[in-house]
Amino acid sequence: MSRIQGPLTGITIIDLTRVMAGPYATMLLSELGARVIKIEEPGKGDDSRAYGPFIKGRPCYFNSINRNKESIALDLRNEEHCEVLDSLLAGADVLVENFRPGVMEKFGYGWETVHARHPRLVYASVSGYGHSGPERDMPGYDMVMQGITGMMSITGEAGGEPCRTGISIADVGTGIFTATAINAALLHRERTGESTHIDMAMFDCMLSILETPIARYQMTGEIATRMGSLHPAIMPFEAFPTQDGHITLACGNDKLFRQFCGVIGREDLATHPDYETNVKRVENRPALRAEIIKELARDTSDQWVARLAPLGVPIGHINNVEQAITHPQVAARNMLVTTADPVLGPLKVVGNPFKMSAFPDMTTRKLAPELDEDRQCLIEEFHNSSKSSHDR
């Protein structure tokens, strides 16, 4: 199997996570070059193997975020299976798990025990609420986290129902944060020899993502609400209708606003006392919005993008997912790569967002593993490598 060359090449991750936050984190680490060995429940495997849609029995959801990985099915209540896990941990750099707090301890693989046996192993736990506090034992799913942390309360149309962010932002966000933390811990280990337990909570990560509305509340007492496509603090910074569709327009400073006004032939707006600074534009949003809508209705989205974008005014189409991935920049940036599915043939998955001059940006990926696919190879490889030869 040709592995990805990257900054984490040579790093081995034992991955006991399931569904999305953990598997997304280890997928990112694999894109950076790490080897990821997925430990799954015998017979059943990762819960997300059962999530649709399926095409000819192939699970779309599971296959997309488990590419590059290897799989072995281990029952942590079975002594022989635990011996296999022990040999894997002895040859690994990182353990990642997303059981509820206490479950790894019950299996005999809590941080204290594992750290005593493998002092160089970085140990990352991902859970809903973290391993401390009154809610530590509560289950955490993306939807619950989007609701409880306030994200749903600020997503959706003004006056409408609370909406879910189109993707599982609590899972995906926590996955990226977890990858950040693991890399930092590996750096610390490399510099000092010291390992650490990382305790990542979806709850904490969502609060960090909500930095801006929380800061606003702390300073002003103002509780953010749903505003459709508007930005609460910048104007114009929202979707506008055109003659044939919608565009986004994001004038983040006064200079961009003046350029925009020039192109739409309304220099008078740029110098109008109600609109000359961003603060004033936010205060007088409805009137300015009406003026802009009137002007943009004269031409098509393509025409406005062609006139404004070259001047540096941030503007764009509102694409659906199909339009997005046919954008010429996707191919130019190698952001769709190919896996070879034995049933479905070549399949595209999203590529590596970490572009680095020191490493090649490969165009193919190993397909996600079948449950227990790598059992024999892994047992032979790790059982035969003595622990002492690995520990540096």
Place this chain on the structure above:
Amino acid sequence: MSRIQGPLTGITIIDLTRVMAGPYATMLLSELGARVIKIEEPGKGDDSRAYGPFIKGRPCYFNSINRNKESIALDLRNEEHCEVLDSLLAGADVLVENFRPGVMEKFGYGWETVHARHPRLVYASVSGYGHSGPERDMPGYDMVMQGITGMMSITGEAGGEPCRTGISIADVGTGIFTATAINAALLHRERTGESTHIDMAMFDCMLSILETPIARYQMTGEIATRMGSLHPAIMPFEAFPTQDGHITLACGNDKLFRQFCGVIGREDLATHPDYETNVKRVENRPALRAEIIKELARDTSDQWVARLAPLGVPIGHINNVEQAITHPQVAARNMLVTTADPVLGPLKVVGNPFKMSAFPDMTTRKLAPELDEDRQCLIEEFHNSSKSSHDR
């Protein structure tokens, strides 16, 4: 100034970024212990110093994501200022910039030049579309990226207008990805001595976040749409009304669904042939949804949470931002920390999502800097330290 102790303690970052994606990335790195020195445009500073709201002249947006940092105002067209920047770079580990592609080259600080002068320096660029491809010179703002990559097309009510995710997900997401990449590059440098140029694009990061709907499209041809609070592939996994409000309910597998049915007194639903697997529940969503709504209307959100959560059924309130930060878990996890504002007094900002057993989780943070606040100290410190004493 008491610095945060973390895995990046001892790492110095020269931060030429503005507004959000870059500053959010370096804020995260500062939470991991890195020292962040912000280079700002003389007189004006970071664009986001001008974003409201302001309380007694203090900018809420800027202050929240620039805590922990130091500031020096440098004009890269001024030779003396460039000498100061050179001395800073000689003593630093990372340079981060988010100018448009080509601008750093114009200033004489492109990757090739800087790498030749400072071979150990990690150099991270953050831009809208990345440093390659036909769109490389186009401006990229959060709103534009949410539109162009498809995120807005799948966020909002079914049949309603495309909505912005409640926070600037393209900025914040790119910030977390950038922190991940920088840590990986620092690890690689520590292990091999080799540095790298990191080319992060908001466009690429958004595609990575959109992994699941893109995989779904690739396999099925199905173009994801806005669905309010529904999850396209899991049921029940959405917001439901109760007697007095809304709850989220996220039964990610059949066992959780059976437990839920038991608590609402509808074991018949769990064994009904239309609902016994997740795939069938998704197919028969409207009928099942009506049954669930009927049952949940009998009691309050508090009552349902109290009955279902202890059984492990993922459930939660839909909180606004104020309710979210008064959740007892926030204090228990130290997720609001204190900065001392000279005008406004103590102010809370969001704490560190990277909880690590090896490091203390501090309860205070240094306030965001005034423009150029640290000029004299920085010039003295870095000018006096010779390059050779730093390079290892």
